[in-house]
Amino acid sequence: MTGAALLQGGLLPEGLNVSFKLLPSILVLSMLGLFLAIGYVFRVADTEGMWVAGRSIGNVENGMAIGANWMSAASYLGMAATIALSGIYGLSFVVGWSTGYFILLIFMAAQMRRFGKYTAPDFVGDRFNSDTARAIAAVTTFLIGFVYAIGQARGMGLVGLYIFGDIGIPGLSGYQSMVVFMMAITVGYLTLSGMLGATKNMAVQYVILIVAFLVGLYAVGFTQGYSTLLPQLEYGRLISELSTEFSAPFVNESYYLWIATAFTLVVGTCGLPHVLVRFYTVESERTARWSTVWGLFFILLLYLSAPAFAAFGTDLFAANVGPVYGEGGMSSAAGDVIVVLAAQLANLPQWFVGFVAAGGIAAAIATTAGLFIAGSSAISHDIYTNIINPDATQREQVLVGRLSIIALGIITTLAALDPAAPIAALVSYAFSLAGAVLFPMFFLGLWWENTNRQGALTGMTTGLVIWFIPMLNEVAPNYGLFSGMAGEAGVISPALAQWVPAVGSALVATPIVFIVTIAVSLMTDEPDLETKKMVRQCHSPEPMGQQQTAEDVISTDGGETPADD
Amino acid sequence: MNDSEQGGAESESREYRTDGGTATARERSVDYLDAEVNIFKPSTPFMRDHLRIIWTGFVAWALIVFGPVTLTAIVPDAMSTPMPVLGFPLHYFLIAIGAPGGSLLLAFWYARKRDALDEKYGIDHAVTEGSADEDAVAADGGSDA
Numbered sequence: 141m142t143g144a145a146l147l148q149g150g151l152l153p154e155g156l157n158v159s160f161k162l163l164p165s166i167l168v169l170s171m172l173g174l175f176l177a178i179g180y181v182f183r184v185a186d187t188e189g190m191w192v193a194g195r196s197i198g199n200v201e202n203g204m205a206i207g208a209n210w211m212s213a214a215s216y217l218g219m220a221a222t223i224a225l226s227g228i229y230g231l232s233f234v235v236g237w238s239t240g241y242f243i244l245l246i247f248m249a250a251q252m253r254r255f256g257k258y259t260a261p262d263f264v265g266d267r268f269n270s271d272t273a274r275a276i277a278a279v280t281t282f283l284i285g286f287v288y289a290i291g292q293a294r295g296m297g298l299v300g301l302y303i304f305g306d307i308g309i310p311g312l313s314g315y316q317s318m319v320v321f322m323m324a325i326t327v328g329y330l331t332l333s334g335m336l337g338a339t340k341n342m343a344v345q346y347v348i349l350i351v352a353f354l355v356g357l358y359a360v361g362f363t364q365g366y367s368t369l370l371p372q373l374e375y376g377r378l379i380s381e382l383s384t385e386f387s388a389p390f391v392n393e394s395y396y397l398w399i400a401t402a403f404t405l406v407v408g409t410c411g412l413p414h415v416l417v418r419f420y421t422v423e424s425e426r427t428a429r430w431s432t433v434w435g436l437f438f439i440l441l442l443y444l445s446a447p448a449f450a451a452f453g454t455d456l457f458a459a460n461v462g463p464v465y466g467e468g469g470m471s472s473a474a475g476d477v478i479v480v481l482a483a484q485l486a487n488l489p490q491w492f493v494g495f496v497a498a499g500g501i502a503a504a505i506a507t508t509a510g511l512f513i514a515g516s517s518a519i520s521h522d523i524y525t526n527i528i529n530p531d532a533t534q535r536e537q538v539l540v541g542r543l544s545i546i547a548l549g550i551i552t553t554l555a556a557l558d559p560a561a562p563i564a565a566l567v568s569y570a571f572s573l574a575g576a577v578l579f580p581m582f583f584l585g586l587w588w589e590n591t592n593r594q595g596a597l598t599g600m601t602t603g604l605v606i607w608f609i610p611m612l613n614e615v616a617p618n619y620g621l622f623s624g625m626a627g628e629a630g631v632i633s634p635a636l637a638q639w640v641p642a643v644g645s646a647l648v649a650t651p652i653v654f655i656v657t658i659a660v661s662l663m664t665d666e667p668d669l670e671t672k673k674m675v676r677q678c679h680s681p682e683p684m685g686q687q688q689t690a691e692d693v694i695s696t697d698g699g700e701t702p703a704d705d
Numbered sequence: 706m707n708d709s710e711q712g713g714a715e716s717e718s719r720e721y722r723t724d725g726g727t728a729t730a731r732e733r734s735v736d737y738l739d740a741e742v743n744i745f746k747p748s749t750p751f752m753r754d755h756l757r758i759i760w761t762g763f764v765a766w767a768l769i770v771f772g773p774v775t776l777t778a779i780v781p782d783a784m785s786t787p788m789p790v791l792g793f794p795l796h797y798f799l800i801a802i803g804a805p806g807g808s809l810l811l812a813f814w815y816a817r818k819r820d821a822l823d824e825k826y827g828i829d830h831a832v833t834e835g836s837a838d839e840d841a842v843a844a845d846g847g848s849d850a
Contacts, residue, residue: 231797231801234800235770235804239766242762243766246762246763372802376793377791379797389796390777399774406770429815429816432812432816433809436808436812440805440809587742588743589741589742676737676740680737681751681823
């Protein structure tokens with residue numbers, strides 16, 4: 141995966157039927173219409189309602205929202221793709237993206253709920269009493285949204301080819317035209333629906349994508365004679381018939397890269413702002429815990445099915461299109477649509493294949509919308525209003541928010557025209573960033589009260605720098621930056637790419653950031669008592685009111701201790 | 706390995722459950738806003754009990770997630786034996802299904818343990834939340850065998 145510069149720009153999934161199809165198009169457009177209608181019906185008036193849904197959501201409902209929020213084109217398309225193309229290495233994505241929720245549950249979910257702030261920049265800014273820390277977290281949130289969305293745009297562009305065909309925007313390839321078209325639809329959808337109804341839509345989006353994925357899997361498995369009732373287990377018997385690359389250990393990528401990727405995806409899960417925000421929407425910390433269990437369950441429905449889809453797709457591809465591995469094997473573009481391709485190669489009706497494709501588009505649009513909202517609020521709320529212009533009116537804030545959504549849309553589209561890697565790898569760059577910069581701040585901030593402002597600032601800066609190095613090394617040459625220095629493999633330093641790969645840089649970065657943050661905190665003054673009490677309140681077993689934050693508790697009922705200040 | 710870890714935690718919990726009454730009384734007098742938070746130095750009995758569960762779960766999780774893949778790197782042939790009936794090579798099954806499924810079971814185990822801990826320290830999340838959650842709490846209290 142490291143720097144495999146494939147047929148870029150003109151990405152064309154071989155074997156996929158690229159043409160305009162009426163029924164699937166109607167299906168996708170009416171799905172978008174449904175999202176807009178739901179957004180309109182459940183629109184909320186105040187900001188509290190918008191961001192945290194009144195803190196009234198229960199276990200199962202929040203579990204579904206966690207699942208919908210989580211599963212993007214990377215889960216729907218990218219995971220099956222890496223499993224099909226890289227075998228056991230692809231499983232590190234299944235493992236990293238699911239088991240990370242346990243770490244989130246035991247170390248952070250309930251404590252975050254008790255802390256009670258809406259966004260990652262809010263947490264970092266308030267915990268470390270620093271506008272600079274808030275700004276770094278906001279910039280990180282924006283960058284995460286941007287990098288994460290490139291993968292979504294690639295997924296929409298490829299899947300859109302099946303549904304709408306080559307729409308032929310002059311000067312652009314079929315894939316590029318589709319990226320522009322789908323991103324325009326996404327930004328338009330966001331402008332029309334605003335941030336309204338985002339949470340209410342999540343349950344619907346989850347249902348659409350999980351049904352599309354599972355029905356697709358069952359139909360392919362049943363019609364092709366692979367499986368009957370439990371394809372998630374039955375594909376085991378197919379494995380021995382597939383090429384050894386599908387299941388032999390470490391033939392595609394090394395053990396080190398497997399561990400680096402899985403570790404990065406785990407810590408990234410615990411550092412992603414749009415995941416943590418789900419814990420503020422629940423009624424109590426107990427619900428925060430149980431809804432994480434439910435969320436993991438809903439996620440596993442898809443994650444245990446993806447390898448089965450990959451196995452079926454690989455077998456069908458080998459039988460109908462050509463060899464999967466080696467020279468002239470399956471391209472990364474075909475891999476990224478393997479889910480749709482499998483349904484098409486199984487000769488299922490066109491509207492049905494369109495339905496499977498629509499699920500992928502629902503996943504991509506839902507996640508892109510969430511990321512863009514988080515990214516634009518980081519700019520308009522945390523940077524513009526808090527730092528640049530504290531007197532900003534409501535209108536100015538909304539304007540800055542809109543402009544940043546459009547800016548995000550444009551840079552994402554440009555970066556996705558000639559993407560550097562397959563969907564799963566693109567998305568894991570964002571996980572590297574969240575795991576290196578935000579996860580250590582959340583973890584230390586919650587579990588060690590002496591973590592202070594200086595420690596956080598140094599730590600976050602270190603994390604950003606370590607994240608940038610492999611990105612410059614591997615990804616920048618793909619966009620023509622420093623390409624003169626890049627060698628044959630498209631990377632500047634192959635040794636660096638081997639030990640600090642962009643997909644798994646957090647394995648190196650996160651421990652270093654932890655050490656730096658702890659060392660600097662020890663060398664400088666402890667934080668003030670007020671901050672420490674806020675941390676202690678996050679760990680106290682005493683129940684808190686539904687609308688309370690840790691800050692409220694310590695400022696209103698500090699008990700007999702205010703004299704200490 | 707999951708089972709043995711769970712068993713260990715189970716016997717531990719029985720151990721400290723014997724002093725449950727006094728611990729609860731002691732906890733009531735603790736002002737948590739004066740209790741230092743450091744993941745390696747639990748400063749209250751509640752924190753100590755909670756961290757014991759957390760670290761037990763963490764070790765079990767690390768074994769489930771990174772154990773099979775590491776074993777596969779060390780002894781690839783032994784780990785790649787096909788499984789009877791299911792047909793998976795063993796390593797494929799343990800990585801693709803064992804790790805995610807094991808984490809879900811662990812998550813369920815942790816949430817149950819944490820509820821039991823709440824009960825031991827006399828914490829009732831329903832008190833401050835109004836009646837919405839009361840039924841759930843009562844039902845769980847009964848099933849805590």
